[in-house]
Amino acid sequence: MRMSEGVEWAAHACAVLAALPDGRALPGARIAEYLGVPPAYLAKHLQALSRADIVVTGRGPAGGYRLARAPAAITLNDIASAIEGREPAFRCQEVRQRGPVGASAQACKRPCGIARSFWAAEKAWRAALREVTLVDLLADAARGIDAERARALGAWFESAAR
Amino acid sequence: MRMSEGVEWAAHACAVLAALPDGRALPGARIAEYLGVPPAYLAKHLQALSRADIVVTGRGPAGGYRLARAPAAITLNDIASAIEGREPAFRCQEVRQRGPVGASAQACKRPCGIARSFWAAEKAWRAALREVTLVDLLADAARGIDAERARALGAWFESAAR
Numbered sequence: 506m507r508m509s510e511g512v513e514w515a516a517h518a519c520a521v522l523a524a525l526p527d528g529r530a531l532p533g534a535r536i537a538e539y540l541g542v543p544p545a546y547l548a549k550h551l552q553a554l555s556r557a558d559i560v561v562t563g564r565g566p567a568g569g570y571r572l573a574r575a576p577a578a579i580t581l582n583d584i585a586s587a588i589e590g591r592e593p594a595f596r597c598q599e600v601r602q603r604g605p606v607g608a609s610a611q612a613c614k615r616p617c618g619i620a621r622s623f624w625a626a627e628k629a630w631r632a633a634l635r636e637v638t639l640v641d642l643l644a645d646a647a648r649g650i651d652a653e654r655a656r657a658l659g660a661w662f663e664s665a666a667r
Numbered sequence: 668m669r670m671s672e673g674v675e676w677a678a679h680a681c682a683v684l685a686a687l688p689d690g691r692a693l694p695g696a697r698i699a700e701y702l703g704v705p706p707a708y709l710a711k712h713l714q715a716l717s718r719a720d721i722v723v724t725g726r727g728p729a730g731g732y733r734l735a736r737a738p739a740a741i742t743l744n745d746i747a748s749a750i751e752g753r754e755p756a757f758r759c760q761e762v763r764q765r766g767p768v769g770a771s772a773q774a775c776k777r778p779c780g781i782a783r784s785f786w787a788a789e790k791a792w793r794a795a796l797r798e799v800t801l802v803d804l805l806a807d808a809a810r811g812i813d814a815e816r817a818r819a820l821g822a823w824f825e826s827a828a829r
Contacts, residue, residue: 506670508756508785516781517762541765581784594670600679601808603703606823608816618799618807619678622743623670626795633788637780645780646763654770661768 511550511588514542518551519584520646522560523576523639524658525666530569533562535665550588557587569667576639582631595623673750676704677712681746682808684722685738685801686820687828692731695724697827712750719749731829738801744793757785 518536525531533551537544551570554560561573572579597620601608616624650658680698687693695713699706713732716722723735734741759782763770778786812820 506668506751506756507754507758508668510758510760512785513757513760513762513781520781539766539768540762541769542762581781581788589668592669594668595675596669596672598672598675600675600702600704604701605703606701606816606819607703608811612811612813612816615811617811618804619675619682619743622796622799622804623674626743626792629795630788630792633791634784637784642780642784645783649770649774649777649779651774654768654774657768 506594508585509589511553512585514540514547515550515554515588516581516584516642518547518570519554519559519572519579519639520642522570522572523579523643525571525662529666530563530571531666532569536570539661539665553587554584557583559583559587563667572639576643579639580635581637581642582634585634593624593627595620595627668756670747671751673712673715674747676702676709677716677750678743678746678804680709680713680732681716681721681734681741681801682804684732684734685741685805687733687824691828692725692733693828694731698732701823701827715749716746719745721745721749725829734801738805741801742797743799743804744796747796755786755789757782757789 517540521536521539522531531539533548534544536551537547540547551560551562555562555570558573559579560570562568562570597616599613599617600619601617602610602613679702683698683701684693693701695710696706698713699709702709713722713724717724717732720735721741722732724730724732759778761775761779762781763779764772764775
């Protein structure tokens with residue numbers, strides 16, 4: 506099982522936007538530059554984030570992306586769901602109803618133990634991702650930044666943000 | 668993100684083997700018949716279960732699959748890992764080192780917060796699957812079986828098991 510790479514790009518894009526000063530926005534091309542990824546590739550993930558109300562984009566020369574709500578109100582589960590969808594990774598095919606001695610549909614109103622167990626595990630996965638907000642990620646990233654890189658980041662933000 | 672269908676087939680195959688009387692085995696073709704799935708398709712998943720020491724197969728006319736260890740010692744995590752592998756669903760590409768103001772490799776010895784959070788969520792997913800053994804699945808399945816189907820299942824097992 507592999508998660509789409511887009512989740513990683515989207516999470517980093519949101520973390521960058523969370524670091525923007527209030528009232529500023531970043532054009533999609535500058536977010537792509539920051540992450541070192543082709544702008545067209547990132548654009549589709551930014552659109553998915555926009556559809557999920559995680560980012561908003563302004564129009565015109567002052568346009569650019571910013572977060573749609575406070576960083577504390579955006580979790581990794583929101584971002585993963587925006588990119589990968591909310592469908593469960595385990596898709597039950599009602600195997601128990603198949604074969605020469607399969608169960609009747611009537612006896613299968615309750616999902617089988619295998620499906621319920623996989624769905625419960627996914628619930629635990631989502632619950633863990635729901636615990637992590639962009640504030641947590643920013644705080645964690647900040648701990649690894651020395652004074653020199655902080656200056657470089659500040660200068661880049663100053664030149665890139667609208 | 669979608670889990671391989673093979674995980675579902677493998678889980679059901681293991682549950683069938685867990686229901687076998689002691690000392691009996693089921694040929695792969697009969698497991699496939701029971702599940703209503705092409706034998707060739709199931710064979711590759713049975714091989715994966717065999718490589719993971721979850722099932723063993725006997726040779727010759729009395730050959731057939733049986734569990735490699737007690738049903739209480741086989742979990743859904745074992746089965747999912749056998750089919751999907753143990754690699755994490757989230758594969759970190761060190762995005763933070765990219766772009767014009769990327770971090771140095773030296774500053775990135777510790778995995779970034781995004782990767783750690785996704786890996787922690789996968790750990791929670793695996794922990795939940797590790798809680799579910801074949802004994803749990805059998806007990807759950809047994810609760811949904813009425814007397815008529817119990818007889819049909821018993822007759823099928825009697826004819827199919829070696």
